[in-house]
Amino acid sequence: MTLSNKLSDPRLFRQYAYVDGKWTHGDGNREEAVFDPATGEALGHIPWLEPHQITGAVDAAEAAFVHWRALRADERCERLLAWYDLLQAHREDLATLMTLEQGKPLPDARGEVEYGASFVRWFAEEGKRTFGETIPSHIPNAALGTLKEPVGIAALITPWNFPLAMITRKAAAAMAAGCTVIVKPAGETPFSALALAELAERAGIPAGVFNVVLGEPAEVSKLLCFDDRVKALSFTGSTRVGRLLLEQCANTVKRVSLELGGNAPFIVGPDMDPKEAAFAAVAAKFQTAGQDCLAADRILVHESIHDDFVAYFAERMAALTVGNGLEGEIDLGPLIHRQAVEKAAAIVDDAISKGATLVAGDQSQAPGENFFMPVLLTGVTRDMKLWHEESFAPVAGITAYEDDDQVIEMANDTEYGLAAYLYTHDIRRIWKALRALEFGMVSVNSVKMTGPPVPFGGVKHSGLGREGGVTGIDEYLETKYYCLGALGSVSGS
Numbered sequence: 001m002t003l004s005n006k007l008s009d010p011r012l013f014r015q016y017a018y019v020d021g022k023w024t025h026g027d028g029n030r031e032e033a034v035f036d037p038a039t040g041e042a043l044g045h046i047p048w049l050e051p052h053q054i055t056g057a058v059d060a061a062e063a064a065f066v067h068w069r070a071l072r073a074d075e076r077c078e079r080l081l082a083w084y085d086l087l088q089a090h091r092e093d094l095a096t097l098m099t100l101e102q103g104k105p106l107p108d109a110r111g112e113v114e115y116g117a118s119f120v121r122w123f124a125e126e127g128k129r130t131f132g133e134t135i136p137s138h139i140p141n142a143a144l145g146t147l148k149e150p151v152g153i154a155a156l157i158t159p160w161n162f163p164l165a166m167i168t169r170k171a172a173a174a175m176a177a178g179c180t181v182i183v184k185p186a187g188e189t190p191f192s193a194l195a196l197a198e199l200a201e202r203a204g205i206p207a208g209v210f211n212v213v214l215g216e217p218a219e220v221s222k223l224l225c226f227d228d229r230v231k232a233l234s235f236t237g238s239t240r241v242g243r244l245l246l247e248q249c250a251n252t253v254k255r256v257s258l259e260l261g262g263n264a265p266f267i268v269g270p271d272m273d274p275k276e277a278a279f280a281a282v283a284a285k286f287q288t289a290g291q292d293c294l295a296a297d298r299i300l301v302h303e304s305i306h307d308d309f310v311a312y313f314a315e316r317m318a319a320l321t322v323g324n325g326l327e328g329e330i331d332l333g334p335l336i337h338r339q340a341v342e343k344a345a346a347i348v349d350d351a352i353s354k355g356a357t358l359v360a361g362d363q364s365q366a367p368g369e370n371f372f373m374p375v376l377l378t379g380v381t382r383d384m385k386l387w388h389e390e391s392f393a394p395v396a397g398i399t400a401y402e403d404d405d406q407v408i409e410m411a412n413d414t415e416y417g418l419a420a421y422l423y424t425h426d427i428r429r430i431w432k433a434l435r436a437l438e439f440g441m442v443s444v445n446s447v448k449m450t451g452p453p454v455p456f457g458g459v460k461h462s463g464l465g466r467e468g469g470v471t472g473i474d475e476y477l478e479t480k481y482y483c484l485g486a487l488g489s490v491s492g493s
């Protein structure tokens with residue numbers, strides 16, 4: 001059965017790039033196969049565009065910008081809301097596509113479609129609220145103020161772990177602001193991006209406003225970063241590639257937003273019920289099979305409840321089901337590819353060789369070559385890779401701590417600063433930790449922390465800027481100051 005036969009609307013499965021409202025082949029006949037990580041089967045192929053075709057996408061976005069920015073904000077809102085409605089209407093197909101190319105269980109994929117669509121609705125509305133200011137004038141007979149204007153063309157480069165929501169969180173903000181966009185999705189998961197393009201077209205988003213380019217990642221990114229007509233780059237992905245792109249954008253002095261890696265601490269206070277905290281930690285660790293920038297990577301538990309916590313964690317972890325996300329009640333799908341499995345195994349081996357205890361995680365039970373069974377390690381210490389690197393895998397590491405000052409210092413001992421979790425009901429402990437934790441987001445007694453109203457983003461090497469929330473649209477807006485002089489009698493306004 002081919003992929004399109006699994007969809008009720010087969011036209012959502014596209015194997016072309018989408019530029020200037022046209023489905024596009026690569027002129028050089030280069031292409032890339034896309035695999036189902038659960039089965040290893042090829043799902044289809046995507047073309048790689050040639051450099052002149054990437055430049056052509058910038059030409060198209062430049063031409064479309066003239067008209068798109070000139071629309072009234074409420075007109076852009078209408079088109080974005082039509083896109084939102086189509087995402088909702090096709091959520092089952094979008095979820096199926098996502099599970100096939102990314103591997104996450106179907107209920108999680110449905111959740112991501114909802115999540116991704118919610119950003120479109122949010123920014124459709126926010127576009128109507130990009131207010132400027134009036135400034136009390138210090139210049140006689142003048143009126144001062146600001147206007148908000150779209151920055152121009154935005155290049156959006158996105159990862160494979162959230163193939164739809166990482167695009168809409170950027171694209172909807174940029175498009176609502178009046179920008180045109182060129183999306184470069186991850187080669188592992190292009191089909192969700194292309195389905196978004198198909199639905200954007202049906203929603204009446206004009207040609208050239210939403211483009212999806214495909215190609216060799218370093219080549220495409222360089223062309224977009226070096227092109228002076230591209231005014232903003234928004235990237236979600238690894239810190240390694242983020243640093244590279246930041247450098248590449250320096251020459252053209254672009255607006256750069258970076259959503260990079262995380263290495264979240266999950267702190268459990270001595271006052272917590274160990275069962276409640278352990279169950280929450282399992283949820284925070286194993287979301288998206290651990291391939292999540294918010295995954296709880298370092299679980300720091302007060303020594304007084306450590307042993308009970310470990311027992312409950314192991315019990316809960318043992319109940320997790322691992323398998324093909326399209327089949328039955330599955331908690332964890334495959335990892336994205338074999339290299340991810342090898343990296344996870346190396347991180348586990350490194351920890352064990354340095355003294356960690358393997359409590360659970362028998363890889364002989366893995367249902368396929370891209371699967372990695374959940375692992376629980378205790379006695380994790382700072383010299384281990386598991387402490388410093390994002391494992392991006394279902395590997396949980398637990399460390400005991402003695403007091404509040406020590407655990408804050410441990411939590412901050414990372415180059416990353418995306419998200420931290422804190423479980424305690426002691427308000428003084430909460431307040432102290434909230435202020436001391438060097439992370440862009442701190443979630444207290446809640447695994448879920450994201451959504452459209454939230455300013456999502458990190459500090460330190462986890463990124464620059466914020467996505468979502470009331471400030472997310474600012475990444476795509478310039479502030480233009482004006483001074484209207486010689487007005488006669490307006491002094492004092």
Ligand SMILES: NC(=O)c1ccc[n+]([C@@H]2O[C@H](COP(=O)([O-])OP(=O)(O)OC[C@H]3O[C@@H](n4cnc5c(N)ncnc54)[C@H](O)[C@@H]3O)[C@@H](O)[C@H]2O)c1
Nearest residue numbers: 158159160185186217218221237238241259260261262293
């Ligand atoms: N902070 C966030 O909001 C957030 C969200 C999701 C994922 N992430 C991070 O993303 C990473 C996982 O995603 P990934 O493996 O796709 O990341 P990645 O950095 O390898 O790839 C991200 C994107 O960059 C492209 N790319 C890869 N190499 C490139 C190069 N040399 N030059 C230019 N572009 C290149 C890829 O094709 C892809 O489109 C993790 O580090 C995760 O924490 C962060």
Ligand SMILES: N[C@@H](CC=O)C(=O)O
Nearest residue numbers: 161162292293294450
């Ligand atoms: N779960 C994150 C994506 C990180 O990988 C989000 O909600 O943005």
